[in-house]
Every structure is written in C-alpha cells, then in structure tokens.
Amino acid sequence: MSRPGEWTRVRAILWKDLVTEWRTRTSFNAAAFLAALIVLLFGFALGPDRVTAGAVSAGVVWMTLLFAGVLTFNRAWEREIENGALEALVLYPGDVRSIFVGKVLANVVFLLAVGALVIVVAGILYGLPVREAGPLLVVVFVLGIVGFVTLGTFYAAMASRLRAREVLLPLLLFPMLVPLLLAAVEATAALLTGDLLGNAPQWIRLLIVFDVVFAVATYFAFEFVIEE
Amino acid sequence: MSAPHEPALALEGIARRFGRRWVLRGVDFTVARGSVVALCGRNGSGKTTLLRIISTALTATRGTGRAFGLDLARDRGAVRPLVGMLAHHAGLYDDLTASENLAFSLRMNGERTEPARVAQALEETGLRHDANESVRGFSAGMRRRLALARLLLRPPALLLLDEPYASFDMDGITLVNAFAARIAQKGGAVLVATHDVARGAAVLQRAVLLESGRLVPMDLAAALAAPAAINGDG
Amino acid sequence: MEAQRSTGGTATVLPRWILGFGAFAILFFMASQVTAFTISPAERDMGNLQKILYVHVPAAWISMVSYFLVFVASIGYLWRGRERLDLFAASAAEAGVVLTGLTLALGSIWGRSTWGTWWEWDPRLTSTAVLFLVFVGYLSLRGFIEDDVRRARWSAAIGILGFLNVIIVYYSVQWWRGIHQTQSSPETLSPMYTLGLRMNAFAFLFLMILFVSVRYHTAVLERGAEAREEEEALAGAAHV
Numbered sequence: 001m002s003r004p005g006e007w008t009r010v011r012a013i014l015w016k017d018l019v020t021e022w023r024t025r026t027s028f029n030a031a032a033f034l035a036a037l038i039v040l041l042f043g044f045a046l047g048p049d050r051v052t053a054g055a056v057s058a059g060v061v062w063m064t065l066l067f068a069g070v071l072t073f074n075r076a077w078e079r080e081i082e083n084g085a086l087e088a089l090v091l092y093p094g095d096v097r098s099i100f101v102g103k104v105l106a107n108v109v110f111l112l113a114v115g116a117l118v119i120v121v122a123g124i125l126y127g128l129p130v131r132e133a134g135p136l137l138v139v140v141f142v143l144g145i146v147g148f149v150t151l152g153t154f155y156a157a158m159a160s161r162l163r164a165r166e167v168l169l170p171l172l173l174f175p176m177l178v179p180l181l182l183a184a185v186e187a188t189a190a191l192l193t194g195d196l197l198g199n200a201p202q203w204i205r206l207l208i209v210f211d212v213v214f215a216v217a218t219y220f221a222f223e224f225v226i227e228e
Numbered sequence: 229m230s231a232p233h234e235p236a237l238a239l240e241g242i243a244r245r246f247g248r249r250w251v252l253r254g255v256d257f258t259v260a261r262g263s264v265v266a267l268c269g270r271n272g273s274g275k276t277t278l279l280r281i282i283s284t285a286l287t288a289t290r291g292t293g294r295a296f297g298l299d300l301a302r303d304r305g306a307v308r309p310l311v312g313m314l315a316h317h318a319g320l321y322d323d324l325t326a327s328e329n330l331a332f333s334l335r336m337n338g339e340r341t342e343p344a345r346v347a348q349a350l351e352e353t354g355l356r357h358d359a360n361e362s363v364r365g366f367s368a369g370m371r372r373r374l375a376l377a378r379l380l381l382r383p384p385a386l387l388l389l390d391e392p393y394a395s396f397d398m399d400g401i402t403l404v405n406a407f408a409a410r411i412a413q414k415g416g417a418v419l420v421a422t423h424d425v426a427r428g429a430a431v432l433q434r435a436v437l438l439e440s441g442r443l444v445p446m447d448l449a450a451a452l453a454a455p456a457a458i459n460g461d462g
Numbered sequence: 463m464e465a466q467r468s469t470g471g472t473a474t475v476l477p478r479w480i481l482g483f484g485a486f487a488i489l490f491f492m493a494s495q496v497t498a499f500t501i502s503p504a505e506r507d508m509g510n511l512q513k514i515l516y517v518h519v520p521a522a523w524i525s526m527v528s529y530f531l532v533f534v535a536s537i538g539y540l541w542r543g544r545e546r547l548d549l550f551a552a553s554a555a556e557a558g559v560v561l562t563g564l565t566l567a568l569g570s571i572w573g574r575s576t577w578g579t580w581w582e583w584d585p586r587l588t589s590t591a592v593l594f595l596v597f598v599g600y601l602s603l604r605g606f607i608e609d610d611v612r613r614a615r616w617s618a619a620i621g622i623l624g625f626l627n628v629i630i631v632y633y634s635v636q637w638w639r640g641i642h643q644t645q646s647s648p649e650t651l652s653p654m655y656t657l658g659l660r661m662n663a664f665a666f667l668f669l670m671i672l673f674v675s676v677r678y679h680t681a682v683l684e685r686g687a688e689a690r691e692e693e694e695a696l697a698g699a700a701h702v
Contacts, residue, residue, distance in 0.1 A: 005338030012335035020323040084317025087285045092336040093309035151623075158616050162606045171602060172620065175595035176627055179634035186638065206634055217626055221619040224540055227304075228286050228612070243696065247608050248688070250696050289611075 001094040009094055013102025017076065018109060027075050031114050035068035039121045054192035057126045058185045062144065064118050066181070069111050069148060070173065073156035074165050076107055081160060090226060100153065100222040107149045115145055133191040136200060140191065143207040144184035147214060151176055154218040157225055183207045234297035236261045236386050236417030237282065241291035243441070244277055251277045253441030254291065264408050264418040264431045268446060269438035275421040276316060278438065279388045282419070283313045295386055312384030314392055314404075318375040322364040326355055326374050329363060333378045349377040353403060368395040376403060383407075385416040392420060393427040405431045425451045480675050487668035494665040497658055520663035521565035522590050524670050526628060528558030529597065531674070533625035536618035548614035549685060551621055552604060553677035555597050557670050562594040585636040592631050596624040610688075 001009075021027055042060045043051050050056050080086040089099050119141070123130045130137065152173055159169040187203035189195075237259040244252045251274040259265055269275050280286040282293065284304045293300035298307045320329050330349055331341040350356050353373040358366070363374065372395065379387070392404045408418040408431045420428055425435060425448070435446040535551035538544070569587055570580050581587075600620055607613035 001338050008335050008338050008340070012332055016321065016324065016332050019328075020321060023323045083319060083322070084315060085319040085321065087280075087315070087317075088319030089336070091283055091285055091308055091311075091313065092333075093305075094336075094338055154623075155620070158603070158620075164606060168603065168606060172599040175592055175599060176623065178592045179627065179630045182634045182638045202637075206630075206637075210630055213626055213630065214623065217623055221540075221622060224615045225619050245692060245696070247610075248692055248695055250692075253696055 006095055006098045009092070009098040010102040010105065013089075013099055014105045014109075017103065017106035020079070021106075021110065027072050028110065028113065031068045031072055031110075032117050034071070035064050035114055035118045036121045038064040038067060039118060039125060043125050052126050052128075054128070054194075055189040057122060057128055058189035058192055060126075061118055061122050061188065062181060062185050064122075065111070065115055065145070066148065066174070066177065068114055068118070069152060070170055072107065072110060072114075073149075073152040073173075074160045074169055076103060076153065077156050077160035086226075096226050097219055097222050099226070100157070100219065103157075104150055104153045107153050108146055111145045111149055112142070115141060128192055129194070130192075132194065136204070137188065137191050140184060140187040140200070140204060140207065143204065143211055144180060147180045147207060147211040148177060150211065150215050150218055154222065154225070157222070179206065180210050183210065234294070235259060236263070237293070237295050237419070239282075239291065239293045242278070242281060242288045242293055243290040244274075244281060244286065245289050250441055252281075252288070255438075255441070255443050257436065257443050259417045259419065261415050261417055262412050264412050264420065264428075264433050266425050266428060266432045266435040266446075266448065266451075267419055267421040267438060268423070268425065268435055268451070269421075273438045274441060275438055276390055279313060279315075279390050279419065279421055282386070283311050283388055284308055285313075310385040311388065312379045312382065312386070313388040314372070314375055314379060314390060316390050318371045320363050320366075320371055320374055323362065325360045325362055326350060326366075326377075327359045329374060330377060330381060334381055337382055345381060349380045352380055353377040354399065369397050369400055372396050373400055373403070376400075376407065380407070383411060383414075383416075385411070385414075387411045387416065387418040389418065389420045389422075391422055393422055393424045401427050476676065476679060480672070480679065483668075483675070484672050487665070487672045490668055491665040494658070494661040497661055519586065519659055520666045521561055522586055523663055524666040525558045525562040525565070525590065525593065527667065528554045528561065528670055528674070529593065529625050529628055532558065532597070532600070532621045536621035536625075539614060539618045540622075545610075545614065545685065546682065548618065549681040550674075550678050551618065552601075553674045553681055555600050555617075555621065556677050557673035559594065559597050559601060560673060561666065561670055562590050562597075566591055566594060583639060585632075585639040588639070589632045589635045592635070593624075593628060596627060596631075600624055610685075 039060065042064070046056060046060070051060065077086070080089060090096055119128075119130060122128055152169075155172045155176075156165075156169055159165045159172065162168060183203040183206040187200045187207070190200040190203070235258050237257065239255050239257040242252055242255040242257075243250060255278060267275050267278065277286065281288050282295065282300065284300055284307050287301050295307050296310060298310070300307055321332070324332065327343075327346050327350065330346045331343075334341050334345065347356070347359070350359050353376050355370065355373050355377060358370065363371065366374065372392070387408060389404065389408070393401050396404070405428060408420065408428075411418050412431070418431070420432065422428060425432065429452055432448060435448040435451055436443045437446040531554035532551045535547045535554060539547040539551060566587070569590075573582055574580050600617055603620060604613055604617050607616060
C-alpha cells in the first residue's frame with residue numbers, strides 16, 4: 001500500500017484506541033488512581049524530607065509511571081484479542097506494522113496523560129519546582145514515555161497472548177528499561193534541582209539514542225511477532 | 229483479476245499442527261472460479277483452521293496453497309486484498325457504533341471514510357436504524373450482519389464463511405447467500421464451512437468433507453436430502 | 463511454511479570431541495585460577511579485590527560473546543527460518559545466563575569477604591546483573607510458549623532487542639556510576655594483572671563454548687525426537 005494509505009491505517013488505529021478508551025475510561029481511571037496512590041505512598045515510605053529532594057522525587061515519579069504504565073500495555077492488546085479483532089486487523093491489506101505504530105501512538109497519548117497527572121500530584125505533594133525546571137522537563141518526559149511505550153507495546157504484543165501475562169510483561173520489560181530509567185531519572189533530577197550545567201543534555205542524548213534504536217528495532221521485528 | 233486461468237484456490241498437501249497435534253494432515257483441494265463450495269465436518273475437524281490458513285491468518289506447517297495463483301505463504305501481502313472472511317468471532321469493537329466500526333474498516337483498508345458507503349452497507353444489511361448504536365448492545369444476529377456489512381464495503385474475490393448460518397435468522401441467511409451468489413457470479417469463489425448444508429441449498433454447488441485432517445468429496449445432493457447423516461453432532 | 467526441520471542423528475550421549483574439549487576447558491580454567499592467585503601481587507589497599515576482577519571481568523566479556531551469538535543466531539533464524547539457528551540461540555542464551563549468574567554469585571561472595579558487603583554498585587557488576595535479567599527473561603519467555611515455531615520467532619525478536627541493549631546498558635550504567643562514584647573503582651590495572659585476566663578470559667571462553675556445544679547438541683537431539691513423534695502422529699490415524 002502507498003504511504004498515505006498506511007498513514008490512514010495508523011490514524012485509524014490511533015483514533016479507535018483513543019475513542020474506545022475515552023468512552024469507557026476504565027484503563028485511564030485505574031492507571032491514574034494507582035499512580036496518584038503510589039506517589040502518596042512513597043511520600044509516607046520515604047518521609048517528606050527525603051522525598052522533596054529533587055533527586056529522590058525524580059526517581060519516585062518515574063517508578064510510578066513505570067508501574068502504572070505497565071498495566072496498560074497488556075490491556076491495549078487484550079481488547080483486540082478478546083473479540084477476535086486482532087486476526088481481523090492483521091488480515092486487512094497493507095503493512096501489519098502500521099498496527100504497531102498506531103498502538104504505540106495511542107499508548108503514548110495515554111501515558112502522557114497519566115504522566116502529566118503524576119507530575120501534578122508529585123508537584124503538589126512533594127513541592128517540586130516544576131515550572132522552574134522549564135521546557136526541557138517536557139522534552140525529557142516525552143522522550144522517556146516514548147521509549148517506555150515502544151518497548152512496552154512490543155513486549156505486550158507477545159505477553160498478552162500467553163498465560164501469566166501479568167508477570168511476564170514486567171519480567172521481560174523492566175530489565176530492558178534500565179537505561180531509560182537511569183537517563184530519565186537523572187535528567188529529571190538535574191532539571192528539578194536546577195542543575196543547568198549538569199548532565200541533563202547528556203542524558204537526553206541517551207534517551208534519544210535509546211528511543212531511536214528501539215523504535216527501529218521493534219518496528220522491524222513486529223511482523224515476526226504478530227503473524228502466525 | 230490476476231492470472232485468469234488460475235483457479236480461485238489450489239491447495240496441495242496442506243498440513244498444520246499445533247504443538248504435537250496435527251489438525252490438518254494433507255489437504256488437497258481446488259476451487260474453480262465461480263463456485264460456491266460447502267466445507268463440512270464435525271466440530272473440531274479443522275474447518276476453521278483450514279479457513280484461517282486460506283485467509284493467510286495462519287501459515288501451514290506443510291504444503292502449498294495458492295489463491296488466484298498467488299502463494300498463501302509467500303505472497304500474503306498480495307493475497308490479503310483478495311480474500312475476505314466472515315469469522316466466528318466478528319472482530320467488532322463493542323465501544324464503537326455500527327457506523328464507526330464500518331468507518332474504521334474503510335480506513336484500515338487505506339481508504340477514506342465515506343459516510344455514504346457506510347450508510348449503504350448498513351442499509352443493505354438491515355442495520356440502518358442501528359447505525360449509531362453501540363455494538364455492545366447488539367445481538368449475535370446483528371453482529372453477523374455488521375460483519376457482513378463490513379465485507380460489503382470491500383467485496384472479496386475469495387469469500388470464506390465460517391458457520392455463517394449459526395445464530396442467524398432467515399433474513400440474515402438470505403443476505404449471506406445472496407452475497408455469496410454475487411461473488412461467485414463475478415468470477416470469484418466462496419467457501420462455506422457449515423454443519424447446516426440445507427440452509428445454503430440455494431447457493432451451494434459442491435461439497436467436501438473434512439475428516440481426519442483430509443478432504444474427501446461429498447455428495448451434496450445426498451447431504452441435502454438427509455442432512456443428519458453426514459455430520460456427527462450437527 | 464515449516465522451517466527446516468532438525469532431525470537428530472543417532473549420536474551417543476555426547477560426541478567425543480565435546481568430552482575431550484570439556485576436559486581441556488575445565489583443566490584450563492583451573493590453571494587460570496591458580497595462575498591468577500599465585501602470580502599476581504596482592505594489592506595493599508584492595509587486598510583480594512583484584513581476584514574478583516579475574517572472575518567478573520572475563521566472565522562479563524564472555525557473556526557478551528554469548529549474547530552476541532544469540533543476536534547473530536536470532537537474526538539468522540528470522541531471515542532463514544532454519545530451526546537449528548533457534549536451538550543454537552537458545553543454547554547460547556543459556557550458557558550466557560549460567561556464566562553471568564556464576565559471575566554475579568562469585569563476585570558477590572568475594573565482595574563480601576573483601577568489602578563486607580554482598581553487593582557494590584560498580585558499573586560492571588551492575589550492567590552484568592541487568593543483562594543477566596534480560597536473558598533470564600528470554601529463557602522464561604521460551605518456557606511459556608508451547609508451539610515451537612512461535613517460540614522460535616518470538617525469542618529471536620527479543621534476543622535481538624536484548625543484545626541491542628547490551629551496549630546501551632553498559633554505557634548508561636558506567637556513566638551513572640561515574641556521577642555517583644563514592645569509592646574508586648579498580649579501572650586501572652598493572653600489567654601484572656593482564657596475564658591473569660587474559661588467561662581467565664580464554665578459560666571462560668572455552669567454558670562457554672563447552673556449555674553451548676553441550677546444550678546445542680542436547681537440544682538438537684531433543685528436537686529430533688520431537689520431530690520423529692510429530693511424523694508418527696501425522697502418519698498415524700491416516701486410515702481412520
């Protein structure tokens with residue numbers, strides 16, 4: 001199929017996922033509520049003094065995102081599997097990888113929303129200088145979520161079709177996310193503590209490399225994982 | 229249509245196993261253009277598996293298959309536009325309306341949404357009044373109709389129907405048969421996996437039986453005369 | 463279409479060359495360990511620290527080699543569809559996991575006696591731990607998939623992704639520890655150590671080759687037996 005045709009397919013999947021999620025909001029509500037809860041609990045667990053330090057709160061924010069986010073990836077695929085839609089999707093003429101791209105984009109939007117909520121809640125509970133951190137914080141945020149979602153969506157495409165999917169997805173996904181976690185946390189911490197001369201740019205570069213490498217790799221590998 | 233002298237479907241030695249269990253053991257089958265063939269067999273005989281292989285959703289473990297001369301395994305991309313399946317699980321989205329499901333389907337075909345075409349398809353399947361209803365509330369029969377409407381948007385050259393008459397009222401069955409007849413008339417072919425040959429009497433021309441993983445020809449006339457005799461558990 | 467099948471031959475439990483090579487590899491490993499202990503001088507500050515390096519530096523290198531084999535075999539499998547490439551990838555992954563598991567355990571034990579802690583977040587140890595988990599995940603996934611074709615395809619995909627992460631993990635952890643360094647990490651070594659390191663590197667390499675060969679051989683035989691059962695199942699019940 002021609003490029004515009006594939007793009008139409010990607011947009012179709014993106015639209016469908018966002019609309020169905022918007023109408024039921026079950027996944028979002030669950031993820032958002034859980035995320036807020038985790039942020040609160042970390043406040044108790046670590047104590048208000050420790051948690052307001054930029055470095056620590058950055059870690060809390062990203063771990064919260066990871067835990068809340070990992071729930072959504074399996075769910076996104078299960079919606080297709082439970083009514084036999086996945087097979088129907090694969091059989092449409094065109095590149096099956098567009099399905100992956102559409103799903104990734106939908107999950108990115110979803111997690112950006114959850115993430116924004118996490119930042120707001122953490123900003124309030126931990127007194128984070130979010131505004132002072134500047135636009136680079138948004139960049140870090142988006143890059144981190146893109147990498148997380150790319151790998152998460154890819155691994156969930158497999159895990160969601162197996163038993164023990166709830167255990168298998170974190171087991172496969174989290175070790176792969178270590179570089180992303182390091183980079184995102186360090187960059188976020190640097191920005192939140194006002195460490196402008198610090199390492200944020202370097203970590204951002206790492207995030208970009210991570211995102212690009214895995215976006216390309218998962219894109220090409222997807223066909224082997226979706227076809228039977 | 230590509231390679232006009234090629235049959236609609238030509239299968240040779242198609243075998244498929246799931247783990248150690250062989251479901252299909254060497255299916256040889258040819259379907260000429262313009263024909264409507266019934267694929268009969270007991271529950272669990274592998275009819276759905278065979279249809280899924282023909283639709284290219286599954287690859288065969290062994291053997292070769294060609295649809296209109298195109299290899300099912302190697303030319304999947306070229307085969308997919310030509311084949312359409314009415315599957316057991318409709319693959320509809322409960323949280324979308326009937327129209328939205330069809331619009332989605334159009335876009336997944338790479339086409340633009342045209343409300344007129346969507347409305348037309350809904351009209352032809354008797355779902356005009358439910359166009360803006362969420363599919364969640366649809367009965368099994370309505371879902372079938374909607375799945376059929378989806379096929380109407382892009383009529384395939386090779387139509388695969390998996391138990392089309394189950395949970396379907398008489399009007400629905402008439403619709404399916406009419407659709408099948410049209411496809412065959414246009415030079416395509418239709419494969420109907422069914423227990424219930426009688427319901428397809430209007431369009432079926434030929435029948436085969438899937439037994440022990442292989443296909444054997446079946447006497448359609450005899451089957452129509454005494455349907456209970458061939459299918460073990462109906 | 464079915465990937466090229468591997469039907470095992472009628473070999474004995476292990477072919478002779480593996481037994482011979484195994485004996486050599488184990489003796490060489492023992493020799494390297496002894497050499498490492500005897501010829502290298504004891505560091506004033508670090509005590510037996512460098513002894514740890516003899517284990518986890520070479521083992522880290524060799525686990526990279528194993529994972530590289532997984533990577534190459536996985537790509538080969540997706541490209542060609544030859545089942546043996548999948549079996550080889552799995553064998554290399556198992557060897558890698560065993561070796562890195564050993565590295566981590568030994569490193570931890572020796573660290574305990576040297577520093578008094580079971581774990582130090584030094585870059586090499588940490589990266590090794592992460593990659594250990596990545597490939598444990600690879601093996602776990604295989605355990606969950608019953609269909610052999612699906613298992614081969616899916617694990618090839620994650621084997622490739624896992625290896626791509628190797629460099630990124632090493633780099634990012636190295637860097638991360640560079641920022642949070644509270645104790646100096648033993649990066650610079652005198653030439654006295656390098657002989658011991660090199661010998662151990664080869665020792666681990668030979669051990670890895672041994673593991674992979676044994677595992678691969680076993681896997682081919684197992685698959686061969688399964689393939690024979692499948693053929694029988696196909697032929698049987700043909701005349702019902």
